[in-house]
Amino acid sequence: MNKPKKVVLAYSGGLDTSIIIPWLKENYGCEVIAMIGDVGQQEDLEAARKKALATGASSATIEDLREEFIREYIWPTLRAGAVYEHTYLLGTSMARPVIAKRQAELALKLGADGLSHGCTGKGNDQVRFELGYKAIAPNVQIIAPWREWTIDSREDAIAYAQQHNVPVEQSKKNIYSRDRNIWHLSHEGGELEDPANAPNEAMWQWVVSPEKAPEKPEEVEIGFESGTPVSVNGKTLGPIDLLNSLNEIAARNGIGRADLVENRLVGMKSRGAYETPGGTLLVTAHRELEALTLDRDTTHFQQMLSVRYAEMVYFGLWFAPLRAALDGFFNVSQQRVSGSVGLKLCKGTLNITKRVSPFSLYRADLASFTMGRYNPKDAEGFINLFALPVTVRPKAKAEGGK
Helix, strand or coil: CCCCCEEEEECCCCHHHHHHHHHHHHHHCCEEEEEEEECCCCCCHHHHHHHHHHCCCCEEEEEECHHHHHHHHHHHHHHCCCCECCCECCHHHHHHHHHHHHHHHHHHHHCCCEEECCCCCCCCHHHHHHHHHHHHCCCCEEECHHHCCCCCCHHHHHHHHHHCCCCCCCCCCCCCEEEECCCCEEEECHHHHCCCCCCCHHHCCCCCCHHHCCCCCEEEEEEEECCEEEEECCEECCHHHHHHHHHHHHHHCCCCEEEEEEECCCCCEEEEEEECHHHHHHHHHHHHHHHHHCCHHHHHHHHHHHHHHHHHHHCCCCCCHHHHHHHHHHHHHCCCCCEEEEEEEECCEEEEEEEECCCCCCCHHHHCCCCCCCCCCHHHHHHHHHCHHHHHHHHHHHHHCC
16 A cells, blocks of 8 residues: 555644654655644643644644534433443543544545544544544545554653654653543543552542532532533523533532543453543433433333443444434434423532423322322222233143142
8 A cells, every 4th residue: 555645643732643743754754734623622722733833744723623522422422311331421432533524524625645643552542533534534544653653652652752852741750641622531541550549639630629629519500402401500501601611610519520440442441530520410410301301111212222322432433324323313302301400519419409391291290199180099900911921920830730
């Protein structure tokens, strides 16, 4: 296969992508175009753009993907109730396809014949990026340096950067690999590589320690329309402002930390720590509103699909036909998931204060201990029919023994 002459690199300015620019030029002799996807990572992206140019990129562009990321990736995943292995709220998993999509589109627009990323050969992100590339630009060659070069560790990467005069933030004392966007902040590496170790308190960067959170509880009300968040404390907000507002409220109250061992797509277990403040509030509130507005059969069937949806997002199958088809189901199931949920936050704890919806299926006259319109005599026939399978079996056994 011919070496590509023009490569679009998914660039963050972090350790891995910083050294990829000189590595690509040395080993492929190609032009490198750095694409920086703004997904709300709260970093100086202009500084990253200048750094890319200073380390050898022929051009560098910042793509504002925040609105698209929330509307087209986060909200559908939220409506689907998708949480991977009960805990992981899929922050990195959702961000990779939106970046890969824009990167592939840029490659096609600029006539580039190569796409590259800084994901390791052990992780999930390599799959997420490359499935995105193949869905949007299947004929463009993919270069994954971590699967080619002799660099074998973070320490090796730091040494390579120093040899090529590439400034990086990582050091042997600060060896965490982090990924941040408007939904979450993840941490891997360092002491986290041993599940027996507790996370160092200094590792956390966003959500305040519950012990140091304010003593006074704070209440927040989140409004939804058809499963999509639309307001905070009665004020209608756009996606970016809404999520930023909830992030601020949750983070200062110690809500949203998670430390878990997860099953990677590639087959191994890994340990990561996550900070998802606003997302934790939204997932909790959305689930409570569904409990009020969805019928039993839809609720139970949806739970099975939610697990599958989470797997697909985690596995990088965002552009698969099945995920789009599942969106069709959730678009229908969420039609009446409208209303508001009240939450009380206090030193890392999260409690529900109210659930309100014009489509509430909760009926006090039915749920009350007073009989009201409910006829208890109807239960006898229902129980007899419902019990037929368990009633017939012992009778059949007794009769067969005669």
